[in-house]
Amino acid sequence: MKSGSSLERILESGQFAVTAEAGPPKGSSSKVIQRKGDLLKFCCDALNVTDNQTAIVRMSSLSGCVLLKRLGVEPVLQMVVRDRNRLALQSDILGAAALGIHNVLCLSGDHQKFGNHPTAKGVYDIDSIQFIQMVKTMRDEHEFLNGEEISGDVPLFIGAAANPFADPFEFRVIRLAKKVKAGADFIQTQGIFDMPKFTEWMKMVRDRGLDEKTHILAGIIPVKSVGMARYMRNNVSGLSVPLEIVDRMADAKDPKEEGVKICLETIEQLKEVEGVHGIHIMAVAWEDIVPRIVEEAGLMPRPVV
Amino acid sequence: MITLEQKQFAQIKEMASHYDRLLVLGCQTCSAMSFAGGEREVKELASMIRMERKISGKPGDILEDAIARQCDPELVDLIGDKVRGCDAVLSLACGAGVQMLAERFPDKMILPGCNTTFLGVTEELGVWSERCAGCGDCILDKTAGLCPIARCSKQLLNGPCGGSVNGKCEISKDVDCVWQLIIDRLARLNRLEMLEEIFPVKDWSPAGHGGPRKMIIEDLKS
Numbered sequence: 368m369k370s371g372s373s374l375e376r377i378l379e380s381g382q383f384a385v386t387a388e389a390g391p392p393k394g395s396s397s398k399v400i401q402r403k404g405d406l407l408k409f410c411c412d413a414l415n416v417t418d419n420q421t422a423i424v425r426m427s428s429l430s431g432c433v434l435l436k437r438l439g440v441e442p443v444l445q446m447v448v449r450d451r452n453r454l455a456l457q458s459d460i461l462g463a464a465a466l467g468i469h470n471v472l473c474l475s476g477d478h479q480k481f482g483n484h485p486t487a488k489g490v491y492d493i494d495s496i497q498f499i500q501m502v503k504t505m506r507d508e509h510e511f512l513n514g515e516e517i518s519g520d521v522p523l524f525i526g527a528a529a530n531p532f533a534d535p536f537e538f539r540v541i542r543l544a545k546k547v548k549a550g551a552d553f554i555q556t557q558g559i560f561d562m563p564k565f566t567e568w569m570k571m572v573r574d575r576g577l578d579e580k581t582h583i584l585a586g587i588i589p590v591k592s593v594g595m596a597r598y599m600r601n602n603v604s605g606l607s608v609p610l611e612i613v614d615r616m617a618d619a620k621d622p623k624e625e626g627v628k629i630c631l632e633t634i635e636q637l638k639e640v641e642g643v644h645g646i647h648i649m650a651v652a653w654e655d656i657v658p659r660i661v662e663e664a665g666l667m668p669r670p671v672v
Numbered sequence: 673m674i675t676l677e678q679k680q681f682a683q684i685k686e687m688a689s690h691y692d693r694l695l696v697l698g699c700q701t702c703s704a705m706s707f708a709g710g711e712r713e714v715k716e717l718a719s720m721i722r723m724e725r726k727i728s729g730k731p732g733d734i735l736e737d738a739i740a741r742q743c744d745p746e747l748v749d750l751i752g753d754k755v756r757g758c759d760a761v762l763s764l765a766c767g768a769g770v771q772m773l774a775e776r777f778p779d780k781m782i783l784p785g786c787n788t789t790f791l792g793v794t795e796e797l798g799v800w801s802e803r804c805a806g807c808g809d810c811i812l813d814k815t816a817g818l819c820p821i822a823r824c825s826k827q828l829l830n831g832p833c834g835g836s837v838n839g840k841c842e843i844s845k846d847v848d849c850v851w852q853l854i855i856d857r858l859a860r861l862n863r864l865e866m867l868e869e870i871f872p873v874k875d876w877s878p879a880g881h882g883g884p885r886k887m888i889i890e891d892l893k894s
Contacts (some may be wrong), residue, residue, distance in 0.1 A: 449826070453873070475833045478825050480843045489826065496830040497873045512873065530834030538832070538855050538867075545830055545870055557834060604835040604842035 370524035372469035374413040376672040378582040384645030389414040391426035404438040410661040415443040422482025447476025452492035464521045472526040473498040503550030527551035531568035532607035540571040547581045555647040558588030561607040578642030585637045587648045590626040593617045634664040675800045676708040676786040691760035698738030699765035709764020711738045742769025808878025816857040823850035829871035
Protein backbone atom coordinates (compact mmCIF):
# COMPACT_ATOMS: atom_id res chain seq x y z
CA MET A 368 0.00 0.00 0.00
CA LYS A 369 1.27 3.42 -0.93
CA SER A 370 -1.07 5.40 1.28
CA GLY A 371 -3.41 3.00 3.04
CA SER A 372 -6.41 5.10 1.97
CA SER A 373 -9.77 3.40 1.49
CA LEU A 374 -9.82 4.64 -2.08
CA GLU A 375 -6.52 2.92 -2.75
CA ARG A 376 -7.67 -0.30 -1.08
CA ILE A 377 -10.93 -0.38 -3.03
CA LEU A 378 -9.21 0.28 -6.34
CA GLU A 379 -6.32 -2.09 -5.67
CA SER A 380 -8.77 -4.85 -4.76
CA GLY A 381 -10.38 -4.44 -8.17
CA GLN A 382 -13.67 -3.01 -6.93
CA PHE A 383 -15.56 -0.26 -8.77
CA ALA A 384 -14.97 2.99 -6.86
CA VAL A 385 -17.34 5.91 -6.34
CA THR A 386 -16.10 9.38 -5.46
CA ALA A 387 -17.90 12.72 -5.47
CA GLU A 388 -17.17 16.37 -5.05
CA ALA A 389 -17.83 18.36 -1.88
CA GLY A 390 -17.06 21.99 -2.60
CA PRO A 391 -16.27 24.22 0.40
CA PRO A 392 -18.36 27.34 1.07
CA LYS A 393 -17.66 31.00 0.31
CA GLY A 394 -17.59 31.56 4.01
CA SER A 395 -16.31 30.31 7.31
CA SER A 396 -19.10 28.00 8.41
CA SER A 397 -18.10 24.38 8.90
CA LYS A 398 -21.71 23.30 8.48
CA VAL A 399 -21.72 23.33 4.66
CA ILE A 400 -18.96 20.74 4.44
CA GLN A 401 -20.42 18.76 7.31
CA ARG A 402 -23.81 18.63 5.61
CA LYS A 403 -22.25 17.41 2.36
CA GLY A 404 -20.15 14.90 4.28
CA ASP A 405 -23.17 13.50 6.12
CA LEU A 406 -25.18 13.35 2.92
CA LEU A 407 -22.52 11.57 0.87
CA LYS A 408 -20.57 9.45 3.32
CA PHE A 409 -22.55 6.24 2.82
CA CYS A 410 -22.67 6.39 -0.96
CA CYS A 411 -19.09 7.39 -1.78
CA ASP A 412 -15.67 5.93 -1.01
CA ALA A 413 -14.02 9.34 -0.82
CA LEU A 414 -14.99 12.97 -1.32
CA ASN A 415 -12.94 15.49 -3.25
CA VAL A 416 -12.65 18.88 -1.61
CA THR A 417 -12.13 21.43 -4.35
CA ASP A 418 -9.39 24.06 -4.19
CA ASN A 419 -10.73 27.54 -5.01
CA GLN A 420 -12.64 25.97 -7.86
CA THR A 421 -13.07 28.12 -10.98
CA ALA A 422 -10.70 30.53 -9.26
CA ILE A 423 -13.37 31.68 -6.82
CA VAL A 424 -12.15 32.10 -3.27
CA ARG A 425 -13.60 29.59 -0.87
CA MET A 426 -12.64 27.92 2.38
CA SER A 427 -9.34 26.11 1.89
CA SER A 428 -9.38 22.57 0.63
CA LEU A 429 -7.15 21.38 3.47
CA SER A 430 -9.60 22.70 6.09
CA GLY A 431 -12.50 21.09 4.24
CA CYS A 432 -10.63 17.78 4.28
CA VAL A 433 -10.08 18.02 8.04
CA LEU A 434 -13.79 18.74 8.59
CA LEU A 435 -14.70 15.66 6.55
CA LYS A 436 -12.22 13.47 8.39
CA ARG A 437 -13.82 14.45 11.71
CA LEU A 438 -17.06 12.97 10.38
CA GLY A 439 -15.32 9.77 9.40
CA VAL A 440 -15.41 10.61 5.69
CA GLU A 441 -12.33 10.01 3.59
CA PRO A 442 -11.26 13.17 1.76
CA VAL A 443 -9.36 13.73 -1.47
CA LEU A 444 -7.34 16.92 -1.13
CA GLN A 445 -7.51 18.86 -4.39
CA MET A 446 -4.55 21.18 -4.92
CA VAL A 447 -3.93 23.61 -7.77
CA VAL A 448 -0.59 25.07 -8.80
CA ARG A 449 -2.26 28.36 -9.71
CA ASP A 450 -2.14 29.67 -6.15
CA ARG A 451 0.95 28.13 -4.58
CA ASN A 452 4.63 27.91 -5.43
CA ARG A 453 6.80 24.85 -4.77
CA LEU A 454 7.42 25.86 -1.16
CA ALA A 455 3.75 26.23 -0.30
CA LEU A 456 2.75 23.07 -2.17
CA GLN A 457 5.30 20.96 -0.34
CA SER A 458 4.46 22.39 3.07
CA ASP A 459 0.75 21.75 2.50
CA ILE A 460 1.56 18.18 1.42
CA LEU A 461 3.43 17.66 4.71
CA GLY A 462 0.52 19.22 6.58
CA ALA A 463 -1.93 16.91 4.82
CA ALA A 464 0.16 13.89 5.79
CA ALA A 465 0.30 15.09 9.40
CA LEU A 466 -3.49 15.51 9.46
CA GLY A 467 -4.04 11.98 8.20
CA ILE A 468 -5.19 12.89 4.70
CA HIS A 469 -4.23 10.13 2.31
CA ASN A 470 -5.46 11.17 -1.13
CA VAL A 471 -4.36 14.18 -3.15
CA LEU A 472 -5.46 15.36 -6.60
CA CYS A 473 -2.79 17.43 -8.37
CA LEU A 474 -4.19 20.04 -10.75
CA SER A 475 -3.21 23.10 -12.74
CA GLY A 476 -6.40 24.93 -11.78
CA ASP A 477 -8.74 27.11 -13.79
CA HIS A 478 -7.09 30.35 -14.84
CA GLN A 479 -7.55 33.20 -12.35
CA LYS A 480 -9.21 35.24 -15.10
CA PHE A 481 -12.39 33.16 -14.69
CA GLY A 482 -12.79 33.75 -10.99
CA ASN A 483 -13.82 36.47 -8.60
CA HIS A 484 -10.31 37.95 -8.36
CA PRO A 485 -9.46 38.21 -12.06
CA THR A 486 -6.69 40.75 -11.42
CA ALA A 487 -4.72 38.31 -9.25
CA LYS A 488 -1.19 37.22 -10.09
CA GLY A 489 -1.15 33.54 -11.02
CA VAL A 490 1.69 31.54 -9.50
CA TYR A 491 2.25 28.58 -11.87
CA ASP A 492 5.74 27.97 -10.50
CA ILE A 493 5.49 24.28 -11.45
CA ASP A 494 2.86 22.55 -13.56
CA SER A 495 0.50 19.73 -12.63
CA ILE A 496 2.72 16.99 -14.05
CA GLN A 497 5.78 18.31 -12.21
CA PHE A 498 3.60 18.52 -9.09
CA ILE A 499 2.61 14.85 -9.37
CA GLN A 500 6.27 13.93 -9.75
CA MET A 501 7.20 16.06 -6.75
CA VAL A 502 4.60 14.39 -4.49
CA LYS A 503 5.71 10.95 -5.65
CA THR A 504 9.32 11.79 -4.80
CA MET A 505 8.24 13.09 -1.40
CA ARG A 506 6.35 9.86 -0.76
CA ASP A 507 8.71 7.27 -2.28
CA GLU A 508 12.13 8.85 -1.81
CA HIS A 509 11.39 10.95 1.26
CA GLU A 510 12.91 13.88 -0.57
CA PHE A 511 11.91 17.47 -1.19
CA LEU A 512 12.14 18.89 -4.70
CA ASN A 513 15.62 20.20 -3.87
CA GLY A 514 16.83 16.74 -2.83
CA GLU A 515 16.83 17.41 0.91
CA GLU A 516 15.56 14.65 3.12
CA ILE A 517 12.06 14.66 4.58
CA SER A 518 11.65 13.31 8.09
CA GLY A 519 8.61 11.08 8.46
CA ASP A 520 6.34 9.40 5.94
CA VAL A 521 4.19 11.05 3.29
CA PRO A 522 1.64 8.31 2.56
CA LEU A 523 -0.44 9.80 -0.23
CA PHE A 524 -2.46 8.18 -3.00
CA ILE A 525 -1.72 10.50 -5.91
CA GLY A 526 -4.42 11.56 -8.31
CA ALA A 527 -4.51 13.60 -11.48
CA ALA A 528 -7.11 14.89 -13.89
CA ALA A 529 -7.52 13.97 -17.53
CA ASN A 530 -9.71 15.59 -20.13
CA PRO A 531 -10.39 13.33 -23.12
CA PHE A 532 -12.44 16.08 -24.74
CA ALA A 533 -9.85 18.83 -24.95
CA ASP A 534 -7.60 19.33 -27.95
CA PRO A 535 -5.50 18.11 -29.57
CA PHE A 536 -7.31 14.78 -29.14
CA GLU A 537 -4.42 12.57 -30.28
CA PHE A 538 -2.10 14.18 -27.74
CA ARG A 539 -4.46 13.70 -24.78
CA VAL A 540 -3.40 10.13 -24.21
CA ILE A 541 0.29 11.05 -24.49
CA ARG A 542 -0.28 13.64 -21.77
CA LEU A 543 -2.06 11.02 -19.66
CA ALA A 544 0.97 8.75 -20.13
CA LYS A 545 3.17 11.58 -18.82
CA LYS A 546 0.96 11.93 -15.75
CA VAL A 547 1.14 8.18 -15.13
CA LYS A 548 4.90 8.23 -15.61
CA ALA A 549 5.10 11.15 -13.18
CA GLY A 550 3.30 9.04 -10.57
CA ALA A 551 -0.47 9.35 -10.90
CA ASP A 552 -2.04 6.40 -9.07
CA PHE A 553 -5.55 7.41 -10.08
CA ILE A 554 -7.20 9.65 -12.63
CA GLN A 555 -10.47 11.54 -12.40
CA THR A 556 -11.69 12.57 -15.83
CA GLN A 557 -13.67 15.52 -17.06
CA GLY A 558 -17.45 14.96 -17.07
CA ILE A 559 -18.50 12.57 -19.81
CA PHE A 560 -21.44 13.24 -22.13
CA ASP A 561 -19.81 12.28 -25.42
CA MET A 562 -19.54 8.51 -24.99
CA PRO A 563 -18.17 7.69 -28.47
CA LYS A 564 -15.27 10.07 -27.96
CA PHE A 565 -14.64 8.74 -24.45
CA THR A 566 -14.59 5.11 -25.62
CA GLU A 567 -12.23 6.04 -28.44
CA TRP A 568 -9.94 7.70 -25.89
CA MET A 569 -10.15 4.68 -23.59
CA LYS A 570 -9.10 2.44 -26.46
CA MET A 571 -6.00 4.58 -26.93
CA VAL A 572 -5.44 4.39 -23.16
CA ARG A 573 -5.62 0.57 -23.26
CA ASP A 574 -3.41 0.39 -26.35
CA ARG A 575 -0.69 2.05 -24.31
CA GLY A 576 -1.41 -0.19 -21.33
CA LEU A 577 -2.14 2.83 -19.15
CA ASP A 578 -5.30 1.31 -17.64
CA GLU A 579 -3.05 -1.25 -15.95
CA LYS A 580 -0.76 1.39 -14.48
CA THR A 581 -3.37 3.76 -13.11
CA HIS A 582 -7.00 3.67 -12.01
CA ILE A 583 -9.32 5.68 -14.19
CA LEU A 584 -12.45 7.10 -12.57
CA ALA A 585 -14.83 8.45 -15.18
CA GLY A 586 -16.35 11.87 -14.51
CA ILE A 587 -20.12 12.30 -14.19
CA ILE A 588 -21.85 15.68 -14.10
CA PRO A 589 -25.58 15.46 -13.27
CA VAL A 590 -27.44 18.02 -15.36
CA LYS A 591 -30.30 19.78 -13.64
CA SER A 592 -31.79 21.89 -16.42
CA VAL A 593 -31.62 22.60 -20.13
CA GLY A 594 -30.00 25.94 -19.29
CA MET A 595 -27.14 24.15 -17.56
CA ALA A 596 -26.75 21.74 -20.50
CA ARG A 597 -26.64 24.65 -22.93
CA TYR A 598 -24.23 26.61 -20.79
CA MET A 599 -21.85 23.66 -20.56
CA ARG A 600 -22.11 23.01 -24.29
CA ASN A 601 -21.38 26.62 -25.25
CA ASN A 602 -19.31 28.12 -22.47
CA VAL A 603 -17.15 25.54 -20.72
CA SER A 604 -13.84 24.98 -22.45
CA GLY A 605 -12.91 21.35 -22.73
CA LEU A 606 -16.39 19.98 -22.07
CA SER A 607 -18.13 18.15 -24.90
CA VAL A 608 -21.92 18.13 -24.54
CA PRO A 609 -23.59 16.68 -27.66
CA LEU A 610 -26.67 18.48 -28.99
CA GLU A 611 -28.67 15.31 -28.28
CA ILE A 612 -28.21 15.84 -24.53
CA VAL A 613 -29.40 19.46 -24.79
CA ASP A 614 -32.41 18.36 -26.86
CA ARG A 615 -33.32 15.62 -24.39
CA MET A 616 -33.22 18.13 -21.54
CA ALA A 617 -35.24 20.65 -23.57
CA ASP A 618 -37.95 18.13 -24.48
CA ALA A 619 -38.24 16.60 -21.02
CA LYS A 620 -41.39 17.22 -18.97
CA ASP A 621 -39.32 16.85 -15.84
CA PRO A 622 -35.78 18.00 -16.64
CA LYS A 623 -34.34 16.87 -13.31
CA GLU A 624 -35.63 13.34 -13.86
CA GLU A 625 -34.21 13.39 -17.37
CA GLY A 626 -30.87 14.53 -15.93
CA VAL A 627 -30.84 11.56 -13.55
CA LYS A 628 -31.77 9.24 -16.41
CA ILE A 629 -28.87 10.53 -18.52
CA CYS A 630 -26.50 9.96 -15.58
CA LEU A 631 -27.70 6.42 -15.02
CA GLU A 632 -27.42 5.54 -18.70
CA THR A 633 -23.91 6.99 -18.78
CA ILE A 634 -22.85 5.00 -15.71
CA GLU A 635 -24.29 1.78 -17.18
CA GLN A 636 -22.24 2.32 -20.33
CA LEU A 637 -19.13 3.24 -18.36
CA LYS A 638 -19.30 0.02 -16.32
CA GLU A 639 -18.86 -1.85 -19.60
CA VAL A 640 -15.83 0.13 -20.74
CA GLU A 641 -12.71 -1.91 -20.11
CA GLY A 642 -10.22 -0.03 -17.95
CA VAL A 643 -12.74 2.20 -16.17
CA HIS A 644 -12.31 1.47 -12.47
CA GLY A 645 -14.89 3.79 -11.00
CA ILE A 646 -16.81 7.01 -11.31
CA HIS A 647 -16.34 10.51 -9.94
CA ILE A 648 -19.57 12.50 -9.57
CA MET A 649 -19.33 16.28 -9.79
CA ALA A 650 -22.81 17.45 -8.79
CA VAL A 651 -22.08 21.12 -8.37
CA ALA A 652 -24.93 22.70 -6.36
CA TRP A 653 -26.93 19.44 -6.67
CA GLU A 654 -25.19 17.16 -4.19
CA ASP A 655 -28.58 15.95 -2.92
CA ILE A 656 -29.03 13.86 -6.04
CA VAL A 657 -25.82 11.86 -5.59
CA PRO A 658 -27.14 9.20 -3.14
CA ARG A 659 -30.04 8.44 -5.49
CA ILE A 660 -27.76 8.15 -8.53
CA VAL A 661 -25.37 5.81 -6.74
CA GLU A 662 -28.27 3.71 -5.42
CA GLU A 663 -30.08 3.45 -8.75
CA ALA A 664 -26.83 2.73 -10.58
CA GLY A 665 -26.62 -0.41 -8.46
CA LEU A 666 -23.46 0.74 -6.71
CA MET A 667 -24.77 0.43 -3.15
CA PRO A 668 -23.76 -0.60 -0.59
CA ARG A 669 -20.23 0.70 -0.79
CA PRO A 670 -17.55 -1.82 0.13
CA VAL A 671 -16.09 -1.73 3.63
CA VAL A 672 -12.32 -2.06 3.44
CA MET B 673 11.41 44.63 -29.75
CA ILE B 674 10.06 46.14 -26.55
CA THR B 675 6.47 47.21 -27.20
CA LEU B 676 4.88 50.26 -25.61
CA GLU B 677 1.54 51.99 -25.60
CA GLN B 678 0.92 55.62 -24.76
CA LYS B 679 -1.06 56.14 -21.56
CA GLN B 680 -4.58 57.58 -21.73
CA PHE B 681 -4.48 61.33 -22.23
CA ALA B 682 -6.53 61.93 -19.07
CA GLN B 683 -3.84 60.19 -17.03
CA ILE B 684 -1.00 62.05 -18.76
CA LYS B 685 -2.84 65.36 -18.29
CA GLU B 686 -3.32 64.67 -14.59
CA MET B 687 0.31 63.77 -13.88
CA ALA B 688 1.64 66.66 -15.96
CA SER B 689 -0.69 69.23 -14.40
CA HIS B 690 1.64 69.86 -11.45
CA TYR B 691 4.45 71.21 -13.66
CA ASP B 692 4.42 74.43 -15.68
CA ARG B 693 7.45 73.89 -17.89
CA LEU B 694 7.30 70.39 -19.28
CA LEU B 695 9.60 68.57 -21.71
CA VAL B 696 7.89 65.86 -23.74
CA LEU B 697 10.76 63.54 -24.61
CA GLY B 698 10.47 60.80 -27.20
CA CYS B 699 12.61 57.74 -27.77
CA GLN B 700 13.46 56.87 -31.35
CA THR B 701 13.95 53.13 -31.01
CA CYS B 702 11.32 50.75 -29.57
CA SER B 703 8.85 53.46 -28.65
CA ALA B 704 8.91 54.91 -32.17
CA MET B 705 8.50 51.40 -33.61
CA SER B 706 5.43 50.97 -31.39
CA PHE B 707 3.98 54.30 -32.55
CA ALA B 708 3.89 55.32 -28.89
CA GLY B 709 6.69 57.84 -28.45
CA GLY B 710 8.71 58.63 -31.55
CA GLU B 711 9.12 62.11 -33.00
CA ARG B 712 5.61 62.15 -34.46
CA GLU B 713 3.89 61.07 -31.26
CA VAL B 714 5.89 63.65 -29.29
CA LYS B 715 4.63 66.38 -31.59
CA GLU B 716 1.02 65.20 -31.35
CA LEU B 717 1.04 64.76 -27.60
CA ALA B 718 2.75 68.11 -27.00
CA SER B 719 0.10 69.89 -29.08
CA MET B 720 -2.69 68.15 -27.19
CA ILE B 721 -1.24 69.24 -23.85
CA ARG B 722 -0.78 72.80 -25.11
CA MET B 723 -4.33 72.89 -26.39
CA GLU B 724 -5.70 71.48 -23.16
CA ARG B 725 -3.78 74.07 -21.14
CA LYS B 726 -4.96 76.87 -23.35
CA ILE B 727 -8.59 75.79 -22.97
CA SER B 728 -8.33 75.41 -19.20
CA GLY B 729 -6.33 78.63 -18.89
CA LYS B 730 -3.32 76.99 -17.27
CA PRO B 731 0.12 78.55 -17.72
CA GLY B 732 3.35 76.94 -18.81
CA ASP B 733 5.51 75.95 -21.75
CA ILE B 734 5.54 72.56 -23.42
CA LEU B 735 8.90 71.68 -24.98
CA GLU B 736 9.56 68.80 -27.36
CA ASP B 737 12.50 66.58 -28.16
CA ALA B 738 13.31 62.98 -29.05
CA ILE B 739 16.58 61.11 -28.63
CA ALA B 740 17.84 57.89 -30.16
CA ARG B 741 17.67 55.85 -26.95
CA GLN B 742 16.73 56.90 -23.44
CA CYS B 743 18.30 53.73 -22.01
CA ASP B 744 21.81 54.90 -22.85
CA PRO B 745 23.49 57.38 -20.42
CA GLU B 746 25.68 59.06 -23.05
CA LEU B 747 22.69 59.83 -25.24
CA VAL B 748 20.60 60.97 -22.27
CA ASP B 749 23.36 63.34 -21.10
CA LEU B 750 23.30 65.13 -24.46
CA ILE B 751 19.95 66.72 -23.59
CA GLY B 752 21.04 67.72 -20.09
CA ASP B 753 20.65 71.47 -20.64
CA LYS B 754 17.14 71.14 -21.99
CA VAL B 755 16.08 68.92 -19.08
CA ARG B 756 17.57 71.26 -16.51
CA GLY B 757 15.55 74.10 -17.99
CA CYS B 758 12.26 72.35 -17.28
CA ASP B 759 10.17 71.52 -14.19
CA ALA B 760 9.59 67.96 -15.28
CA VAL B 761 10.13 65.53 -18.16
CA LEU B 762 7.32 63.49 -19.63
CA SER B 763 9.22 60.53 -21.05
CA LEU B 764 7.70 58.51 -23.85
CA ALA B 765 10.28 55.76 -23.47
CA CYS B 766 9.89 52.35 -21.84
CA GLY B 767 10.30 51.93 -18.07
CA ALA B 768 14.05 51.52 -18.56
CA GLY B 769 14.31 54.87 -20.32
CA VAL B 770 12.24 56.63 -17.67
CA GLN B 771 14.54 55.27 -14.98
CA MET B 772 17.71 56.21 -16.83
CA LEU B 773 16.44 59.80 -16.95
CA ALA B 774 15.64 59.66 -13.23
CA GLU B 775 19.13 58.39 -12.55
CA ARG B 776 20.90 61.03 -14.65
CA PHE B 777 18.76 63.94 -13.45
CA PRO B 778 18.35 63.43 -9.70
CA ASP B 779 16.75 66.86 -9.17
CA LYS B 780 14.10 66.51 -11.84
CA MET B 781 10.69 64.87 -11.74
CA ILE B 782 10.38 62.28 -14.53
CA LEU B 783 6.90 61.16 -15.60
CA PRO B 784 6.06 58.02 -17.61
CA GLY B 785 3.92 58.80 -20.65
CA CYS B 786 3.82 55.17 -21.80
CA ASN B 787 3.12 51.71 -20.47
CA THR B 788 5.79 49.17 -21.34
CA THR B 789 3.78 46.20 -22.54
CA PHE B 790 5.95 43.26 -23.58
CA LEU B 791 8.74 41.78 -25.69
CA GLY B 792 7.11 40.93 -28.95
CA VAL B 793 6.85 41.03 -32.69
CA THR B 794 4.95 43.06 -35.24
CA GLU B 795 2.33 40.69 -36.64
CA GLU B 796 1.19 43.28 -39.15
CA LEU B 797 1.01 47.07 -39.20
CA GLY B 798 -0.73 48.06 -35.98
CA VAL B 799 -0.70 44.58 -34.40
CA TRP B 800 1.94 43.38 -31.99
CA SER B 801 1.99 40.26 -29.84
CA GLU B 802 4.08 38.88 -27.04
CA ARG B 803 6.76 36.32 -27.77
CA CYS B 804 9.36 36.43 -25.01
CA ALA B 805 9.14 36.72 -21.24
CA GLY B 806 12.85 37.41 -20.78
CA CYS B 807 13.13 34.42 -18.43
CA GLY B 808 16.91 34.29 -18.74
CA ASP B 809 17.08 30.60 -19.68
CA CYS B 810 15.84 29.98 -23.21
CA ILE B 811 14.11 26.65 -23.85
CA LEU B 812 12.97 27.24 -27.43
CA ASP B 813 15.10 24.33 -28.65
CA LYS B 814 12.77 22.01 -26.72
CA THR B 815 9.49 23.62 -27.71
CA ALA B 816 9.79 23.93 -31.46
CA GLY B 817 10.72 27.59 -31.31
CA LEU B 818 7.46 28.62 -29.60
CA CYS B 819 7.58 29.83 -26.01
CA PRO B 820 5.19 28.43 -23.39
CA ILE B 821 6.60 30.77 -20.74
CA ALA B 822 5.52 33.85 -22.67
CA ARG B 823 2.54 32.40 -24.50
CA CYS B 824 0.83 29.79 -22.30
CA SER B 825 -1.54 31.50 -19.84
CA LYS B 826 -0.43 29.04 -17.15
CA GLN B 827 3.23 28.89 -18.23
CA LEU B 828 2.90 25.11 -18.45
CA LEU B 829 6.02 23.23 -19.45
CA ASN B 830 4.06 20.01 -19.93
CA GLY B 831 0.98 21.33 -21.69
CA PRO B 832 -1.59 21.63 -23.05
CA CYS B 833 -4.01 21.79 -20.14
CA GLY B 834 -7.60 20.57 -20.39
CA GLY B 835 -8.79 23.99 -21.49
CA SER B 836 -7.31 23.84 -24.99
CA VAL B 837 -10.13 23.74 -27.55
CA ASN B 838 -9.95 24.20 -31.33
CA GLY B 839 -6.46 25.60 -30.99
CA LYS B 840 -7.55 28.31 -28.57
CA CYS B 841 -6.73 28.98 -24.92
CA GLU B 842 -9.43 28.63 -22.27
CA ILE B 843 -9.02 32.29 -21.27
CA SER B 844 -10.17 33.69 -24.62
CA LYS B 845 -11.13 32.63 -28.11
CA ASP B 846 -8.73 35.34 -29.32
CA VAL B 847 -5.71 33.67 -27.72
CA ASP B 848 -3.98 30.80 -29.48
CA CYS B 849 -3.09 27.77 -27.38
CA VAL B 850 0.67 27.78 -27.78
CA TRP B 851 0.82 24.09 -26.88
CA GLN B 852 -1.42 23.29 -29.84
CA LEU B 853 1.01 25.30 -32.00
CA ILE B 854 3.99 23.48 -30.47
CA ILE B 855 2.39 20.08 -31.13
CA ASP B 856 1.46 21.03 -34.70
CA ARG B 857 4.97 22.24 -35.42
CA LEU B 858 6.68 19.21 -33.88
CA ALA B 859 4.31 16.93 -35.80
CA ARG B 860 5.30 18.70 -39.02
CA LEU B 861 8.97 18.30 -38.09
CA ASN B 862 8.32 14.66 -37.21
CA ARG B 863 9.66 15.24 -33.69
CA LEU B 864 6.55 14.77 -31.58
CA GLU B 865 8.37 12.23 -29.44
CA MET B 866 10.21 15.18 -27.88
CA LEU B 867 7.08 15.87 -25.83
CA GLU B 868 6.87 12.39 -24.31
CA GLU B 869 9.54 13.21 -21.76
CA ILE B 870 8.50 15.12 -18.66
CA PHE B 871 9.85 18.64 -18.83
CA PRO B 872 11.64 19.29 -15.53
CA VAL B 873 10.79 22.04 -13.04
CA LYS B 874 12.11 25.43 -14.15
CA ASP B 875 14.74 27.48 -12.39
CA TRP B 876 13.05 30.87 -12.10
CA SER B 877 16.03 32.64 -10.58
CA PRO B 878 17.35 33.97 -13.92
CA ALA B 879 13.78 35.11 -14.65
CA GLY B 880 13.97 37.82 -12.01
CA HIS B 881 12.89 35.75 -9.03
CA GLY B 882 16.50 35.66 -7.91
CA GLY B 883 16.38 39.42 -7.42
CA PRO B 884 17.01 42.29 -9.88
CA ARG B 885 19.17 41.18 -12.77
CA LYS B 886 22.45 42.52 -14.04
CA MET B 887 24.63 41.51 -16.97
CA ILE B 888 28.35 42.23 -17.22
CA ILE B 889 30.78 41.66 -20.07
CA GLU B 890 34.15 42.23 -18.43
CA ASP B 891 36.06 42.93 -21.68
CA LEU B 892 33.77 45.81 -22.54
CA LYS B 893 33.98 47.48 -19.15
CA SER B 894 36.19 50.53 -19.07
